Structure formats: structure tokens, C-alpha cells
Amino acid sequence: MNVLSLLGRNLTQGPYTEPFPFGPAPTAKRFRGRVTFDAATCEGCKICERVCPAGAIRFSKAKDGLAFAVWHNSCVFCGNCEFHCPTGSVHQTTDWHLAHEQARKYAMVEFGLIPNQTCSECGATALATAPSLRGIAPPLSAEEAVTLKSLCPKCRARFLKARRAKP
Amino acid sequence: MLLARNLKRIAARSPWLYRINSGSCNGCDVELATTACIPRYDVERLGCQYCGSPRHADIVLITGPLNRHVKDAVLRLWEEIPEPKVTVAVGVCPISGGIFRESYAVCAPVDQYLPVDVNVPGCPPRPQAIIEGVAKAIEIWRARL
Numbered sequence: 001m002n003v004l005s006l007l008g009r010n011l012t013q014g015p016y017t018e019p020f021p022f023g024p025a026p027t028a029k030r031f032r033g034r035v036t037f038d039a040a041t042c043e044g045c046k047i048c049e050r051v052c053p054a055g056a057i058r059f060s061k062a063k064d065g066l067a068f069a070v071w072h073n074s075c076v077f078c079g080n081c082e083f084h085c086p087t088g089s090v091h092q093t094t095d096w097h098l099a100h101e102q103a104r105k106y107a108m109v110e111f112g113l114i115p116n117q118t119c120s121e122c123g124a125t126a127l128a129t130a131p132s133l134r135g136i137a138p139p140l141s142a143e144e145a146v147t148l149k150s151l152c153p154k155c156r157a158r159f160l161k162a163r164r165a166k167p
Numbered sequence: 168m169l170l171a172r173n174l175k176r177i178a179a180r181s182p183w184l185y186r187i188n189s190g191s192c193n194g195c196d197v198e199l200a201t202t203a204c205i206p207r208y209d210v211e212r213l214g215c216q217y218c219g220s221p222r223h224a225d226i227v228l229i230t231g232p233l234n235r236h237v238k239d240a241v242l243r244l245w246e247e248i249p250e251p252k253v254t255v256a257v258g259v260c261p262i263s264g265g266i267f268r269e270s271y272a273v274c275a276p277v278d279q280y281l282p283v284d285v286n287v288p289g290c291p292p293r294p295q296a297i298i299e300g301v302a303k304a305i306e307i308w309r310a311r312l
Contacts, residue, residue, distance in 0.1 A: 015206045018295070021213075021302050025295040054259070054266045074263040076290035099287045099300035101307075102278065105262070108288065 027094045032077045034095040035070045037112035042068070042089040044114055044129035048081035057081060057090075066127055068112035072098055073105060087130060119152035121159075126152035136160065181214040182308050184301070185224030185248065189241045189277065191231030194291040195258040199228060201294050202301075208294040210301055221247040226304045228297075229283075232260035232267045232275035245281050251311040253304040255285045257297060262286045 018025055044066055049057045056074035060067050070081075070090075081090040100108060117128035131148045133140060140148065144163075148156055184203075188196055202210045203217050218224055221244050233241060245254070256277055259265035264275030277283060284307050287300035 017206050017209050017212070020208075020295045021298055055268065071263070073286060073288050074259060074265060074268065075288070076259060076265055078290075096289070096293055096296050097299065098289065098292070099285060099296055099303055101285060101303065102283050105278075105286055108286075 027096065029094070031094040031096065032079045032082075032092040034072060034093050034098065035075060035081065035110050036091050036093055037068050037070065037110055038089040038091070039068065039112040039114050040089075041087045041130050042112070042114055043087055043132050044127055045086065045132075047084045047086070048090050051080040051084045053078060053080065062113065065113050065115040066129075068114070070110045071106075072108040072110070086132070086134065089130075117150065119155055120147070120150040121155040122152060124152045124154075131156060179214065180309070180312065181216065182225035182253075182305055183218040183223050184210075184215050185218055185221050185227045187227060187229045187241055187244055189229055189231040189261065190234030190237050190273070191258065191260060195230035195260075198291040198294055198297060199230065199257065202297045205294075208298060210298055213298070213302060213305060215301065215305065221245075222249065224248045224252065225308055226253045226255060226301065228255045228257050228301075229261045229277055230257045232264050232270075232273040233277050233280070235272050235274055238274050238280070242280055251308065253284045253308045253311070254281060255287060255300050255304045256283045257287045257300065258292060259288050259290050262288055265290060 046059050049059050054074045054076045056072070057068070057070045060069070077092065079092060082088070082092050098108065115128050116125050118124070119126055128149065131145065133145070148159060151159055186196070186199055202208045215226065227245065227248055229241070256262045260267060260275060261277040261283070264270070264273060267273045268275060274280065285300050285304045287296055289296055292300070
């Protein structure tokens with residue numbers, strides 16, 4: 001709620017008590033709460049891990065891909081990850097119901113996995129990250145984007161080079 | 168006589184809150200003060216009240232990453248609170264150390280030294296989240312009585 005509208009309300013109606021926890025609490029639209037991660041749109045650039053001041057975000061190599069984890073008990077909800085994410089895969093929702101019993105302390109983690117895939121061109125195993133589409137002119141068509149996503153990094157570079165070479 | 172015997176069962180019992188600042192930046196402490204003193208949030212609706220002495224307390228709220236300097240004082244203070252007590256870690260600092268994690272000057276997380284029951288993450292947590300944590304702590308406290 002806007003400060004001025006709050007002030008106006010306080011002036012005209014006097015102070016009031018929010019019904020929470022016996023009713024819902026108002027939450028700002030841009031409130032920075034629980035972090036969500038969308039593995040389908042992640043480019044795997046790991047900038048979020050780099051800018052996280054509390055070291056709450058961690059990427060780790062897994063057997064079947066690249067695992068993303070953010071621990072909400074270390075996160076300071078600064079919003080750096082969302083601000084720096086080039087694709088908007090990291091997003092802070094308005095969910096602030098994070099109070100929990102001690103038994104769930106290490107369960108307050110948001111996981112994500114960027115799976116491995118087999119390159120449709122050369123057959124190598126590589127991460128199925130979303131391709132970086134910035135600075136590609138003319139923009140890729142939908143089919144081209146799907147093709148590009150199914151390639152390994154080397155074949156992606158080759159694909160884009162061949163595309164640039166086209167008249 | 169009957170009333171006296173059943174008084175323990177009938178009484179609603181109001182837990183008293185006690186606040187320990189273990190080297191916090193004061194952000195969480197401001198939110199705790201907000202939760203208690205501003206009629207908009209008003210934690211006293213849940214039947215609890217802040218008290219000035221650890222010997223009167225039932226629920227202890229710990230803020231801050233447990234600095235090396237205050238560690239002994241905090242542990243001594245915590246020992247003074249009579250059982251049954253419920254410990255609530257407010258903010259990410261006591262839970263994991265937050266941005267101060269792995270610093271030479273802090274002993275976070277607090278649960279290495281004393282048993283924590285409820286965690287309220289946030290930097291700082293908003294007043295409603297603290298109320299939620301206190302409500303959880305009251306449930307645990309009632310079960311322990």
C-alpha cells in the first residue's frame with residue numbers, strides 16, 4: 001500500500017490492527033519472498049550464484065545435469081539474483097510464510113535441475129540449458145530456437161556461425 | 168479445592184516473551200519492537216507480552232549471529248530462563264549466519280550451542296512472519312507444559 005494512502009487512512013479512520021494470524025495479511029505486489037527457479041529457461045550462466053551476498057545459491061554438478069539449490073535460511077532476500085538473471089528464471093515470489101520448526105531447517109531449499117541431453121547433431125552429452133538469445137540478429141524463429149536448444153555448446157556455435165554466414 | 172486442582176488445566180496461560188540480541192544489526196530487533204508496540208501488528212493479541220527479566224520468560228527470541236564477544240553472555244542469559252522454554256531464532260543470522268556466515272567473529276548458527284525450536288527466516292522477517300513464528304512457538308510451549 002502506498003504510504004500516502006496509508007497516512008490518509010490513519011488520519012480518517014484511526015489506527016487499526018491487522019487480523020493476521022486469524023485472517024489474511026496484506027502483501028505488497030513486489031514483496032521479495034520465497035525464491036523460485038525455472039530450469040527450463042535457465043541459461044546456466046551461474047550469475048545468481050556469483051552475486052548472492054549470503055552464498056545461499058549453489059550450483060553443483062550432478063550425475064544427470066546441473067543442480068541448482070537456494071537455501072532460504074541463508075538467503076537475505078536482497079533480490080540480486082532476480083535482478084541479474086538474464087532470462088528471469090530466478091524469481092522471488094510474494095510468499096513470506098517461511099517460519100518453520102527446527103526439524104524442517106534443512107528442508108527450506110528450492111531445488112532445480114538442468115538435465116543433460118544428447119546433442120541432436122554430434123551425439124555428445126551436454127547440458128540442456130536455454131540458449132542465450134541476446135544479440136542474435138535477426139531474432140531466431142521458434143523452430144530455430146528449439147533446434148538450438150537441442151545442440152551442445154560447440155554445435156550451437158557452429159549453428160549460429162552458419163546462420164550468420166547465410167546471405 | 169476442586170477449582171484449585173483444575174486451575175492448572177483451566178488456565179489459558181500466557182507466555183511471556185524475552186528478547187536476546189546476540190550481536191544483531193538491530194534490523195530484526197526493530198521488527199520485534201514493531202510487532203509488539205505498533206497496534207497494527209500487536210503480538211499481545213496472542214496472549215504474550217515482552218518482559219524485562221529472563222527469569223520471567225517462557226519464549227525467548229534470539230536475533231543476531233552470536234558474536235564471539237557476546238556468546239558467553241547470551242548462553243548465560245539463556246540458562247537463566249526457566250524450563251519449559253521455547254527458543255525462536257529470528258532472522259537468518261541466528262539460523263545460519265546469513266551474510267556473516269563463516270566469519271571469524273561470529274559463532275552462528277546458534278543451534279550449535281542451544282536447542283532452537285522455531286526458525287523465522289528473513290532479513291529482517293516482516294512483523295507478520297514473526298507473529299507466525301511466535302504462534303508456532305506458543306503451540307510448542309503449550310505441548311511442553
